[in-house]
Amino acid sequence: MIDPRIIRERPDDIRHMLQCRAVDYDLDALVLCEQERRRHMADTDRLRQERNDCGRTISASKKSGEDAGLLIKHMKVVSARLQVQEIAQAANEEKYQKLIRSIPNMIHDTVPVGPDDTANAETGRWGPTDSKPGNHISVAGDLLDMERASKVAGSRFYYLKDGLVRLNYALLSYALDHLSKYGYVLVQPPYMINRQSMEGAIIAEDFEDVIYKIQDKDLYMIGTSEHAMAAMHSDEIIDGKTLPLRYAGVSPCFRKEAGAHGTDQKGIFRVHQFEKVEQFVYTKPEQSWAEHQRMLCISEQFYKSLEIPYRTVILSSGDMGKVASKTYDIEAWMAGQSAYREVVSCSNCTDYQARRLMIRYRDRTNDKPQYLHTLNSTLVATTRTMVAIMENHQRADGHIDIPKPLQSYMNLKVI
RNA sequence: GCGGGGAUCGCCUAGCCCGGUAGGGCGUGGGAUUGCUAAUCCCAUGUCAGCAAUGACUCGGGGGUUCAAAUCCCCCUCCCCGCGCCA
Incomplete structure (x- = not known):
């Protein structure tokens, strides 16, 4: 697997490598998928943070003997949204892994370029x-x-x-x-x-x-x-x-x-x-x-x-x-x-x-x-x-x- | 193959019964201090993103229950003990 940073920072280097190897590969699909992946990660993180915060509040209020009914109601909503988000993220992740793992390695400068x-x-x-x-x-x-x-x-x-x-x-x-x-x-x-x-x-x-x-x-x-x-x-x-x-x-x-x-x-x-x-x-x-x-x-x-x-x-x-x-x-x-x-x-x-x-x-x-x-x-x-x-x-x-x-x-x- | 017991951050271990921020010891790294070494003390020490503040993830793996799982339930893998089989 190549360094994913290359996809973001130097995609043309990858295109050049693919051309040298005469490999047919849809790099645009990967670039898009990688952008989606980062968005998914951020979204999921945010929801998880909300869930964790909420869980801590529930725990604290239960310890002090207060009624946590409302908080639990809210947490149910957050958990449900998180579940949906996690499924979407998992689908994207699977696609991403498949794409990135099928890119060949980058080629060293001293390798002669040619078809066979x-x-x-x-x-x-x-x-x-x-x-x-x-x-x-x-x-x-x-x-x-x-x-x-x-x-x-x-x-x-x-x-x-x-x-x-x-x-x-x-x-x-x-x-x-x-x-x-x-x-x-x-x-x-x-x-x-x-x-x-x-x-x-x-x-x-x-x-x-x-x-x-x-x-x-x-x-x-x-x-x-x-x-x-x-x-x-x-x-x-x-x-x-x-x-x-x-x-x-x-x-x-x-x-x-x-x-x-x-x-x-x-x-x-x-x-x-x-x-x-x-x-x-x-x-x-x-x-x-x-x-x-x-x-x-x-x-x-x-x-x-x-x-x-x-x-x-x-x-x-x-x-x-x-x-x-x-x-x-x-x-x-x-x-x-x-x-x-x-x-x-x-x-x-x-x-x-x-x-x-x-x-x-x-x-x-x-x-x-x-x-x-x-x-x-x-x-x-x-x-x-x-x-x-x-x-x-x-x-x-x-x-x-x-x-x-x-x-x-x-x-x-x-x- | 059968029965029993296990798997927690490098190693050892607490937590599990009774769900609510995974704690301690050893080792390792950095620092302080003292002629040297040792000892002692302080800080750090799972992973990822980030300049950082932070945040997320993580208790062999995967499902499930739940607002919430190291903890409860199911399946799988591996390890240990006993029995069986065997080059």
Whole structure:
């Protein structure tokens, strides 16, 4: 949620943002609704004050033994008017919340403006980019069984076997150790969370396309541990001395991929379920942009250590997610496809999630609480990184070289 | 799943039976004072709007009764104790 003051003070900035994101949104409706909201609040306040004053008078006159009949009669009238007013206000409030919560986040100045990924701005490259003969499906061979998975669960599911199972778990263990080294607290979150929590982390329209719901329960499967970790401190005021809070979330991720018909159909690059280690950080506003760089750097170190060539890009205004103010992607070189493909997404969501989830901080007892900033970045989504390892580290004999840092986690050098 | 007991402003707690401005302690912040520390004393300390004076909201959540609900009634969530089941 954006700061409502922007609606009043700088509506043109919002219009500009909406245009950059190519989002269709009726801002005038919100501006009107927000004006009504303030009027409703004032009206309700006035009536409540009258009711409270009257109640106090009744109480006092009863204590002194006087007849309060007339006062009670008057209070009945006030209460009735208040009830009507409160209903009107509630209706307005619901409309307002719906409108304001569907506005995307404001965009940072350094984000390139453009309609889609063709406008993304490359910011760096690492490693060689030679082509190799096998894509990950052919390299995996018997270690990956897509056919039986589709029989049992449907498309975009998979059975991993032997070496790939070990590789999957080795990546997770190594990733957790990597983040521990940088002072992150390891977190294994709930894999299902309630609607209110989910709505704090994502925008309503994304529910339909990515989130699985548990039937007959107010529970949703997390699409990433980010969702559970953003909501972890909801409705809290955090002691500023403890910031930044750096969490390494590890969890399975479940995604409907409803909007992705036909794309990345083959293999395990785009699937309904995978494991991920995620960086999630709460910072003070003035620290968040430095933290954003730090998180990207930590993820880059990880891919360098695995000898996976990559490039970094800033997502353009049209390609970026709605809650992010700025997003870097790391795209790994997939030697079997001779293409860079996304493996990491590193976003500063500024105060957008914090406002939705009411997460604030203050440095001293009597200070006014302030919204903090939340950031998230993939460290490793195991399926995609396994694709990168298989394609880049494939050998002529059909085996796969295991990157050095993973060897001790697997007790294997080759699979 | 069944029975019983709970949820109050960071923590602890009073208030609930008997409806009428949510009180105290600890902790925390600021200040005073004394060589230092400690101790002591004063002020502040739930949230929101406001420059402020003020005002509104707030007793796990949602309904209801009432002129008026922390308090009475109903539903839900979570926690504790006992029993049952269980990786």
